[in-house]
Amino acid sequence: GIQVEQSPPDLILQEGANSTLRCNFSDSVNNLQWFHQNPWGQLINLFYIPSGTKQNGRLSATTVATERYSLLYISSSQTTDSGVYFCAVWTQGAQKLVFGQGTRLTINP
């Protein structure tokens, strides 16, 4: 089945820093989503981005489907950005969302 790899696994930054999270996938995908899981376990949708670039406030995402990767950018990090960021992809073969292992982001004040 499709492999979804996220990097880095852990990232510790000071408040105000910028960060880039990466998601690589091993096959063509029909759908790619980024989620943020807060420290209490709640998964929140950030972007639905099978291709192209989207921006929402301090967050933006870019997916280059032909090269099989997606990037999530967080600018001017805040402590509330802490948590785990997951990339999930949908393929015709799997017919379900397949999640990566996540990147644990810690923003220190």
Added chain:
Amino acid sequence: ETGVTQTPRHLVMGMTNKKSLKCEQHLGHNAMYWYKQSAKKPLELMFVYNFKEQTENNSVPSRFSPECPNSSHLFLHLHTLQPEDSALYLCASSSLAGGYQETQYFGPGTRLLVL
């Protein structure tokens, strides 16, 4: 109340107990999902219901028994669980299941500890 809710938020049970997890969605969706999130592992899809019909059982042991009485409610009945079943159980919903354009919305999860 909006979104996807789950109860209880925390549950401790013995291996011989029987308990149920409840999920309710207030988004008017027709598909609901159960996921399991264990430490150090990616989210694993367990079950999918589309218009109250189960459309996917991802090789889940029979000690987990789902129930979907209507499109807004989803239950996960638990019996004779093992300690390795301790995990965060997440419920999600989407407009339809099986569509790659569907965005799934997640509840806050039930953190389960099996002793």
